[in-house]
Amino acid sequence: MARQAISADQLLQGFDAGKGALPGRGLPWLANLRAQGRERFRTLGLPTAKLEAWRYTRLRPFEDTQFRPATEADGRINVDVIPALLKGAAARIVFINGLYRQELSNVAGLPAGVSIEPLAKALAAGSGWIADHLGRVAGETPQAFFALNTALMDSGVVVKIARGTSLDLPIEIVHVSGLTDRPIMYSPRNLILVEEGASATVLVHHVGLGAGAYFVNGATEVDVRDGGSLRHYTVEAESIDAINLATAHVRVGRDAHYEAFGLAVGGRLSRSEVSIRLAAPGASCKLNGAYLMRGAEHCDNTTVIEHLAPHTSSREVFKGVLDDESRAVFQGRIVVHKGAQKSDGHQLSKALLLSAGAEIDQKPELEIYTDDVKCSHGAAAGQLDAAQLFYLRSRGIPEALARNLLVQAFLAEAVEEVSDIGVREAMMDKVVHWLPAQCYLQEQWRGR
Amino acid sequence: MAATAQTALQVRELAEDRYKYGFVTDIESERAPKGLSEDIVRFISAKKEEPQWLLEWRLKAFRHWLTMPEPQWSSVRFPALDYQDAYYYSAPKAKGDGPKSLDEIDPELLKTYEKLGIPIREQEALAGIAVDAVFDSVSVATTFKAKLHEVGVIFCPISEAVRNHPALVQKYLGSVVPYADNKHATLNSAVFTDGSFVYVPPGVRCPMELSTYFRINAENTGQFERTLIIADKGSYVSYLEGCTAPKRDVNQLHAAVVELVALDDAEIKYSTVQNWYPGDAEGRGGIYNFVTKRGACRGVNSKISWTQVETGSAITWKYPSCILQGDNSVGEFYSIAITNNHQQADTGTKMIHIGRNTRSRIISKGISAGHGMQTYRGLVRVTAKAEGARNHTQCDSLLIGSKCAAHTVPYIESKNPKAILEHEATTSKISEDQLFYLRQRGISVENAVALVVNGFCREVLQQLPMEFAVEAQKLVAISLEGSVG
Numbered sequence: 042m043a044r045q046a047i048s049a050d051q052l053l054q055g056f057d058a059g060k061g062a063l064p065g066r067g068l069p070w071l072a073n074l075r076a077q078g079r080e081r082f083r084t085l086g087l088p089t090a091k092l093e094a095w096r097y098t099r100l101r102p103f104e105d106t107q108f109r110p111a112t113e114a115d116g117r118i119n120v121d122v123i124p125a126l127l128k129g130a131a132a133r134i135v136f137i138n139g140l141y142r143q144e145l146s147n148v149a150g151l152p153a154g155v156s157i158e159p160l161a162k163a164l165a166a167g168s169g170w171i172a173d174h175l176g177r178v179a180g181e182t183p184q185a186f187f188a189l190n191t192a193l194m195d196s197g198v199v200v201k202i203a204r205g206t207s208l209d210l211p212i213e214i215v216h217v218s219g220l221t222d223r224p225i226m227y228s229p230r231n232l233i234l235v236e237e238g239a240s241a242t243v244l245v246h247h248v249g250l251g252a253g254a255y256f257v258n259g260a261t262e263v264d265v266r267d268g269g270s271l272r273h274y275t276v277e278a279e280s281i282d283a284i285n286l287a288t289a290h291v292r293v294g295r296d297a298h299y300e301a302f303g304l305a306v307g308g309r310l311s312r313s314e315v316s317i318r319l320a321a322p323g324a325s326c327k328l329n330g331a332y333l334m335r336g337a338e339h340c341d342n343t344t345v346i347e348h349l350a351p352h353t354s355s356r357e358v359f360k361g362v363l364d365d366e367s368r369a370v371f372q373g374r375i376v377v378h379k380g381a382q383k384s385d386g387h388q389l390s391k392a393l394l395l396s397a398g399a400e401i402d403q404k405p406e407l408e409i410y411t412d413d414v415k416c417s418h419g420a421a422a423g424q425l426d427a428a429q430l431f432y433l434r435s436r437g438i439p440e441a442l443a444r445n446l447l448v449q450a451f452l453a454e455a456v457e458e459v460s461d462i463g464v465r466e467a468m469m470d471k472v473v474h475w476l477p478a479q480c481y482l483q484e485q486w487r488g489r
Numbered sequence: 490m491a492a493t494a495q496t497a498l499q500v501r502e503l504a505e506d507r508y509k510y511g512f513v514t515d516i517e518s519e520r521a522p523k524g525l526s527e528d529i530v531r532f533i534s535a536k537k538e539e540p541q542w543l544l545e546w547r548l549k550a551f552r553h554w555l556t557m558p559e560p561q562w563s564s565v566r567f568p569a570l571d572y573q574d575a576y577y578y579s580a581p582k583a584k585g586d587g588p589k590s591l592d593e594i595d596p597e598l599l600k601t602y603e604k605l606g607i608p609i610r611e612q613e614a615l616a617g618i619a620v621d622a623v624f625d626s627v628s629v630a631t632t633f634k635a636k637l638h639e640v641g642v643i644f645c646p647i648s649e650a651v652r653n654h655p656a657l658v659q660k661y662l663g664s665v666v667p668y669a670d671n672k673h674a675t676l677n678s679a680v681f682t683d684g685s686f687v688y689v690p691p692g693v694r695c696p697m698e699l700s701t702y703f704r705i706n707a708e709n710t711g712q713f714e715r716t717l718i719i720a721d722k723g724s725y726v727s728y729l730e731g732c733t734a735p736k737r738d739v740n741q742l743h744a745a746v747v748e749l750v751a752l753d754d755a756e757i758k759y760s761t762v763q764n765w766y767p768g769d770a771e772g773r774g775g776i777y778n779f780v781t782k783r784g785a786c787r788g789v790n791s792k793i794s795w796t797q798v799e800t801g802s803a804i805t806w807k808y809p810s811c812i813l814q815g816d817n818s819v820g821e822f823y824s825i826a827i828t829n830n831h832q833q834a835d836t837g838t839k840m841i842h843i844g845r846n847t848r849s850r851i852i853s854k855g856i857s858a859g860h861g862m863q864t865y866r867g868l869v870r871v872t873a874k875a876e877g878a879r880n881h882t883q884c885d886s887l888l889i890g891s892k893c894a895a896h897t898v899p900y901i902e903s904k905n906p907k908a909i910l911e912h913e914a915t916t917s918k919i920s921e922d923q924l925f926y927l928r929q930r931g932i933s934v935e936n937a938v939a940l941v942v943n944g945f946c947r948e949v950l951q952q953l954p955m956e957f958a959v960e961a962q963k964l965v966a967i968s969l970e971g972s973v974g
Contacts, residue, residue: 093562382891394906397873405912407897412888412918420901423909 049086052103052189053079063195064161070172071164078176078191085185094184094314097370097402098341102284102310108226108256111195115221116140123215124248126276126467131210132157137217138255139196139227154206155241160197160230171199174232178262179290184314187288190260194230197259202239202269211242211272211464218257219250219280226256233261235269235297242272242461249280249307259287267295267321274301274464276471279308281336288314295321302459303330304468305340306475312341319346319353329358329458331468333475334367334399341370348377348384348414357388360455362448363399374406377414384411388418393425393451445476521578527551530679533578537648537682540655543662550668550678557672563835564864564896565804567777570742577680577713642695642726643688647715650686657688661719665748665785665812673744673806674781677713681746684714689724689755698954700729716747720755722788727758729957740768740803745780753788753815758796760953762961765801767968772831772860775803782809786818786844794821795838796952798961800968803832808866810839813847813875820849823949825961827968828861828893837867837884837899842875842908853884854946857893858969864896871908878908886916887945889938889969939966 065071087103088095115138123135123145134157135145141159148157163171176191198214216229235241247257257279265271279285285308293299305311317326332340346355361369375386392401405418425447433443452472459465521532530551534544559569637644643654650658668678685701701716720726743765749757759782768775778801784793795809811820822838840849849869857863865884886895897914919941927937943950943962950958950965 379891392903394903394908397906399906400902400904402903403899403901403912405897405899405901405914407886407895407914407916409886409888409896409916410894412891412893414888415917417913417915418897419914420899420912421910422901422903424906 049083049185052087052108053082053192063193065164068164068172071175074176075192075194078188081188082185082192085183085188088185094343094372096404097372098310098312098339100310102254102282106224106254106256108224111139111221111225111227113140115225116142118220120145120217120250124217124246125213125215126246126471127211127213127244127463129210129463130213130244131155131208133213133215134159134198135215135217136196136229138219138221138225139216139229141196152206152208154203154239155208156201156203157212158199160194160199160232163199168199170201170234171232174234174262174264175230176262178232178264178292179260179316182290182316184288186258186286187260187290190228190230190258190288193228193258194260196227197229197231199232200241200243201234202236202241204236205238206236207239208241211244211274211461214243214245216245216247216257217250218247218255218283219253221253221255224254224256226258228258228260231259231261233263233271233273235263235265235271237266238268239266240270242274242464244274244276244464246276246278247285248276248278249283252281254282254284254309255280256284257286259285261287261289263289263291263299265291265293265297265299267297269294270298270300272300272461272464274459274461274468275303275313276468277303277305277308277311277313278471279311281307281309281338283308285311286314287312289316291315291317291326293317293319293321293324293326296323297321298324299326300460301326301328301330302455302464302468303342304456304471305330305332305334306471308338308340310339310341312343314343316345317347317355319348319355320350322350322352324350325354327356327458329356329455331359331452331455331472332361332369333452333472334361334369335364336367337365338367339369340367341372343370343372345374345376346386348375348381348386351380351382351384353381354385355387358455358458359390360452361392361401362395362452363392363401364395366396366398368400368402370402371420372404372406373418374408375416375418376408377411377416379410381411382413384414384416386414386416390418390420391451392422393448394422395424395448441477448476449473520576523576524573525575525577525680529577533680533682536578537651539648539651542659543651546663546668547679550675551680553669554672554675554679557675560672563806563866564862565806565833565835567740567804567833570777572676575742578682636696640693640696641690642693643686644699645686647681647684647686647717650717654686654688657719658686658717661717661748661750663748665750665783666746666781671781673779674746677715677744677746677781681713681715684716684745685718686716687718687726687728689720689726691722691724693721693724695724695726698727698729700731712741712743712745714745716745718748718757718759719750720752720757720791722752723754725756727954728760729954730759730761731764740775740777742777742779743802747780747782747809749784749793751784751786751788751791751793751818754790755788756792756794757784758794759784759809760796760957762798762953762957762964763801763805764964767801767830767832768803770830772803775832776801778802778805778807780807782807783812784810784820785812786815786820786847788818789815789844790817791815792819792821794823794952796823796949797825797836798949798953798964799824799826799834799836800964802834805832805834805836807836808838810841811849812841812843813849814843815847816844817846818844819847822849822851822853823952824853825856825946825949825965826854826863827856827858827965828863829858829968831860833862835864835866837865839868840870840880842869842871842878842880845875846877846879847875848879849881851880851882851884852948854949855884855886855895856889856942856945856969857886857895858889859893861893863894864898865914866898868900869902869910869912870900871903871905871910873904875905876907878905880908880910882912884914885945886914887942888916888918935970938969942966942969
């Protein structure tokens with residue numbers, strides 16, 4: 042059977058029937074926004090390798106799979122155990138195949154000033170501030186899948202941390218997908234507003250059940266106002282045939298701080314595209330990530346950090362481990378605009394190739410339009426250090442365990458950047474469980 | 490007010506005087522009619538008395554060129570080129586059948602080269618460098634032929650090689666840069682007029698540095714030279730290339746192609762000091778330097794090393810590359826690029842690792858001042874078979890002034906777990922501490938900047954042959970005059 046590239050129209054087809062069922066119907070501004078997104082998606086079309094941002098990632102999975110929109114029945118499936126990552130969370134919101142499951146979630150006991158609601162509920166309740174922010178943080182972008190999400194958004198949460206409110210414990214958002222009769226698609230849209238001087242931690246956890254295909258086309262907009270602070274973590278542990286495309290736009294205000302960490306441990310195709318704008322003096326961000334791929338998985342991290350104002354700083358560390366035939370892409374761009382004097386940007390991308398079939402493509406980019414800056418980037422690719430392996434083995438550590446230890450140590454440089462201790466431990470646990478089975482020996486060996 | 494006006498005047502003088510190679514030599518020249526068409530391609534080929542296969546190759550390239558779009562991916566910006574508004578062939582009017590020896594060369598021409606610091610006559614006795622000088626479209630003199638002939642090295646204009654060594658030319662021409670490679674290289678394939686040809690036979694270490702000096706003299710001409718260097722098994726050659734052009738208000742196109750082939754155990758060292766006219770302080774005029782340079786390490790243990798100092802040209806678009814096919818072969822790229830005033834440069838390299846244990850090293854130093862715009866664009870690709878491949882890349886950018894720009898765009902692709910790739914890049918402004926220290930010791934700002942920049946470039950300057958290193962150091966200083974303070 043010859044493979045055929047699908048068109049943007051084909052991807053939209055299935056949705057026209059159920060258009061009325063999308064949340065927020067009856068809101069003219071939203072209908073307008075959706076129409077714009079739809080038009081934009083059709084104009085842009087599906088990305089091809091000719092687009093620099095998609096140079097190394099193909100949309101082959103779309104060629105052999107037909108996706109239908111997720112229905113309420115898909116969301117009603119029974120899930121015995123919610124794969125929550127955190128023991129102590131301030132609140133937990135659970136979606137199954139895009140549907141908000143109130144009985145599985147827990148948003149009680151949140152302090153005043155913190156509001157967390159599923160998108161559909163927030164739109165129905167008519168929270169006015171959403172109209173002012175949705176689609177506005179990102180502005181016009183040439184990203185087809187972001188436009189598609191704007192047209193079809195049917196899931197996700199809106200979070201608002203009011204001025205001066207500080208929430209210590211993380212908010213956990215769990216997206217469970219899979220176990221449907223046919224491949225489904227849904228489009229979570231998250232909006233996070235951290236007002237002046239407020240701070241919060243949000244962990245978004247995507248997890249796949251079973252081995253079926255599905256497509257999550259997520260989009261997130263984050264606005265961290267002056268003096269605010271947000272720690273924004275994501276874990277993508279999708280099923281082996283799943284596609285997860287995530288596009289995020291972040292605006293960081295004066296003396297505000299944004300910290301992000303993304304861990305990708307599975308999925309046929311997972312792509313995370315993050316754009317951060319350091320919009321006012323003193324704004325800073327940390328954008329870190331780790332990916333562990335095996336089989337024929339493909340992972341793509343494409344990031345842009347824009348220094349738009351003086352005295353802004355950014356740090357970026359991405360580390361990846363590739364086994365079997367897996368492939369990873371890292372494209373990181375730091376842009377220092379005119380007038381953003383005394384900007385400081387550092388970026389590091391390192392990949393470990395464990396097998397002969399694996400491939401890594403890296404493109405760290407610096408784009409500097411002013412002189413008083415300190416910017417650097419580093420990129421490296423290689424295999425496990427034979428000398429280190431030998432050292433461990435000479436101390437009586439079996440080879441498989443020694444390899445695991447080295448991989449774990451390699452990733453630690455990125456994972457340790459997670460400043461929330463609970464989340465960091467959860468991330469490290471995910472890493473350890475990804476490693477080949479001998480890792481359990483290691484836990485014994487560590488006396489855990 | 491008066492003082493400001495005076496300073497402005499001084500700066501202007503400085504900017505204009507800086508380019509000391511901006512003179513025009515008044516020489517009668519013979520030109521092909523303006524414009525570009527199949528007829529022109531045939532005209533050039535006929536002028537050069539070329540064999541049929543070469544004419545056909547040129548025409549094939551020309552027809553393909555017509556179908557190619559202008560490359561849009563680089564960061565350089567310029568108005569669309571009018572290919573019809575240029576002469577594609579310009580030659581100093583020949584007396585009879587062309588020069589048989591130096592005595593027959595037009596004395597005006599020799600004077601030109603003396604002004605440029607290439608005394609063709611004296612060079613023979615003093616420097617021991619064999620020179621092939623190319624003036625507009627033709628090669629006017631090659632020195633040291635006899636001595637090179639003794640050891641079997643062929644060093645001659647490529648048009649002569651086509652006549653005297655057709656088998657070699659036919660075998661290697663276009664084998665590294667195929668005729669359909671890219672828009673500029675394809676144009677070159679169609680209309681190339683001259684350039685140098687070097688063949689070093691097996692086991693021979695070329696006894697002297699070979700050198701070519703290119704000069705664009707006539708107005709509205711493009712220079713399309715084609716250089717082909719073949720180092721046979723176990724041989725070694727070092728090749729230097731220098732370029733200048735007169736000052737003109739219009740932009741002139743220079744689209745050259747350089748092909749290098751290194752067979753088993755052979756080594757080629759290729760150094761360039763490119764000082765084409767960069768245009769004036771407002772960005773008028775200057776050369777568009779769109780060059781395709783590529784070397785193939787075909788044999789085992791072969792090595793190709795590129796060193797370039799790019800100070801001139803209004804726009805530089807150039808990516809000297811190495812295809813590392815032979816096992817254990819080595820590719821190197823050392824580059825200094827300086828953009829001042831309104832100059833733009835998009836330069837870098839490609840290292841394609843195909844053979845096992847291939848190694849490559851990239852050191853790129855970019856300096857951007859004034860409204861200069863500079864991009865390092867590089868590719869390191871390790872194919873699945875390139876076991877044990879090793880790459881180290883370092884590219885640093887130095888910014889002087891708040892209106893310039895520097896970009897770093899490396900592509901790093903690895904398909905082999907046994908390969909080790911490292912890339913490091915930094916961008917920073919010229920250190921105020923260092924400048925202060927030097928100023929404190931009574932060194933003028935200009936000299937202090939030159940000193941700091943030369944220190945920044947040292948790793949690359951060291952790679953140049955001695956005579957060139959001295960010239961390059963001076964060039965670095967001259968290029969940045971007037972950029973601070």
